[in-house]
Amino acid sequence: MxxxxxxxxxxxxxxxxxxxxxxxxxxxxxxxxxxxxxxxxxxxxxAEGIMSGVLERVHVTPDERWIARKIDGARIVSPNNTSAWFTPETLETPATGIILERxxxxxxxxxxxxxxxxxxxxxxxxxxxxxxxxxxxxxxxxxxxxxxxxxxxxxxxxxxxxxxxxxxxxxxxxxPLAEMESGLQYEMTNLKMKNNSVIQFFFGSVAPGGYAWIFPKGYDTANVGIDISGIKAEKSAVKYLNDFIANCDETKDGQIVEINAGGNPLxxxxxxxxxxxxxxxxxxxxxxxxxxxxxxxxxxxxxxxxxxxxxxxxxxxxxxxxxxxxxxxxxxxxxxxxxxxxIAIRDVLYNSSDEDLDEYITALANANITKLSTKSLIKVVMKISPRKLFKLRKILL
CATH class of the missing domain: 3.50.50.60 (FAD/NAD(P)-binding domain)
Structure with a gap:
């Protein structure tokens, strides 16, 4: 030996x-x-995304060789396609980050x-x-x-x-099975993104117990993926992701150049x-x-x-x-x-009906949010449904 x-x-x-x-x-x-x-x-x-400040905190100097795209905002999309945009035009404190080439x-x-x-x-x-x-x-x-x-x-x-x-x-x-997500992602090109400088999140029955995403890596290239709950989903991750892509105007004409799959413990x-x-x-x-x-x-x-x-x-x-x-x-x-x-936020978010999510995200879209943070988003949705979201109050304390 x-x-x-x-x-x-x-x-x-x-x-x-x-x-x-x-x-x-x-x-x-x-x-x-x-x-x-x-x-x-x-x-x-x-999905290769990180927010600004992360690398500096761990003493890593950003290098253009592994930065695929710089991000300056986010979009949250409800089941009825209502969008809450958070961009430099709406935020006093920019929500910036980068998409890595892992x-x-x-x-x-x-x-x-x-x-x-x-x-x-x-x-x-x-x-x-x-x-x-x-x-x-x-x-x-x-x-x-x-x-x-x-x-x-x-x-x-x-x-x-x-x-x-x-x-x-x-x-x-x-x-536990209830806390393990099944994830699938395609890197795609020939996309028609509305804004290729923001990361996008899609919630509701499009991805039961999870969400779908579009993380841009270029002007027409992005990571397009989905996380679903193993106990809430009625179809495979492949079926959910393919359906999402086919029904999304930004992705329906895209082509897959890479496939990645795996489990995500939450x-x-x-x-x-x-x-x-x-x-x-x-x-x-x-x-x-x-x-x-x-x-x-x-x-x-x-x-x-x-x-x-x-x-x-x-x-x-x-x-x-x-x-x-x-x-x-x-x-x-x-x-x-x-x-x-x-975890408390996850349980509320991923157990909400499409109707509830439509209501929450519509409220976000209409709110004057100047700094994007978990707490600022919760404050907005708490106002429209304080009883239903009572368990989230401790997060604001």
């Missing part, structure tokens, strides 16, 4: 894994990332980790792991066949919602995301918005903090759950509490 020994092993080279590697290595830990794919960043698993972005995040001293092995799959001494021994199947085992003091699971690290470490990350942060020698980050930890299913921003943040905590634990030669608790506490205070409020 050829064994490679490191301080920190990160399984998964997505944004969370690469940020964890960057920070762990920068702070002195001998760090290795492995990823089972032969190309980092493929296949993409999201295939390029993810590679650049990994390259940044390499520049800080991390090592990367692609086309390397973790097969199992078991506790040995003061760490874990991980069996791998690697393209270069130089090693078949890796020994690490700390293992960071950045292997997504279908990952294995949590199960191997006996951390319960099972997602349960919020899992109850336990650390144990002795192990941390979970990104989607593997439940760092996914319970409303939208978006998770690039929270993946980056969770990875950054996990990497720093891991490096500190390595310096102190203490890899216990107690030592890693600093990471779990950060995630709970910065994401967990916020996500619990988002």
């Amino acid at each position: 050829n064994i490679k020994e490191v301080d920190v092993l990160i399984i998964g080279a997505g944004p969370a894994g690469s940020l964890a590697a960057r920070e762990a290595s920068k702070n002195g830990a001998k760090t290795l990332i492995i990823d089972k794919k032969s190309e980092i960043g493929t296949p993409k698993r999201c 295939k390029v972005f993810d590679k650049h995040m990994t390259m940044d980790a390499i520049r800080e001293g991390a090592e990367v092995m692609i086309k390397t799959e973790a097969l199992s792991m078991k506790r040995e001494g003061d760490g874990y021994l991980v069996d791998i199947k690697s393209f270069n066949k130089e090693y078949n085992q890796i020994k690490a003091h700390i293992v960071i699971g950045a292997d997504g919602p279908e990952g294995h690290v949590a199960r191997w470490a006996e951390l319960n990350t099972k997602v 349960c919020g942060i899992f109850d336990k995301i650390i144990t002795d020698n192990v941390m979970l980050v990104g989607d593997a930890a439940g760092c996914v918005s319970p409303i939208t299913g978006g998770g690039i921003d929270t993946a980056l943040e969770s990875g950054m903090i996990a990497g720093r905590v891991a490096a500190k634990a390595i310096k102190n030669r203490d890899y216990s759950e107690e030592k890693l608790q600093e990471y779990a506490d950060y995630i709970d205070s910065h994401l967990g509490k916020k996500f619990k409020k988002y």
Whole structure:
């Protein structure tokens, strides 16, 4: 057996894994990332959008090479096709962001980790792991066949919602069916978008228990996708998405150039995301918005903090759950509490009838909203139906 020994092993080279590697290595830990794919960043698993300020908070300098489109607003569409537009013409505080080219972005995040001293092995799959001494021994199947085992003091699971690290470490990350969305997305071209600088959300029976979206990547190119509830939907995600595309004037003449599919957990942060020698980050930890299913921003943040905590634990030669608790506490205070409020919003939004959604979105369309935020939207809809939306009052407090 050829064994490679490191301080920190990160399984998964997505944004969370690469940020964890960057920070762990920068702070002195001998760090290795492995990823089972032969190309980092493929296949993409999201609509690729992030809001302004996210990258700066995790010390990533925007690079035009991985920015597909700059965004300056949003559109929310009701079942009866009423639109609430939020653009520079209506907002005092612009709602800006970018659409990433994830295939390029993810590679650049990994390259940044390499520049800080991390090592990367692609086309390397973790097969199992078991506790040995003061760490874990991980069996791998690697393209270069130089090693078949890796020994690490700390293992960071950045292997997504279908990952294995949590199960191997006996951390319960099972997602209830009611909180698992089925997602499907096409990258399409030849679209006729009304405004190719805004992201668009479509709610109601077009996507039961979820929503459809159009996220522009160019003047006539966009990610067009759908998330549906596994217990509310009566058809497959393919059928719902194809029906949406056929009935939407902006997409009906488009052509598909890429297909992506996967599950989105909307349960919020899992109850336990650390144990002795192990941390979970990104989607593997439940760092996914319970409303939208978006998770690039929270993946980056969770990875950054996990990497720093891991490096500190390595310096102190203490890899216990107690030592890693600093990471779990950060995630709970910065994401967990916020996500619990988002779950309340999700439950109201995705359980509303088409008629209710028409009423809510019409109110948004007619309101004078000058700053786009979750709280500002809730304040508007609360005024038209305070009893029905009573459970959302705590979010405003």
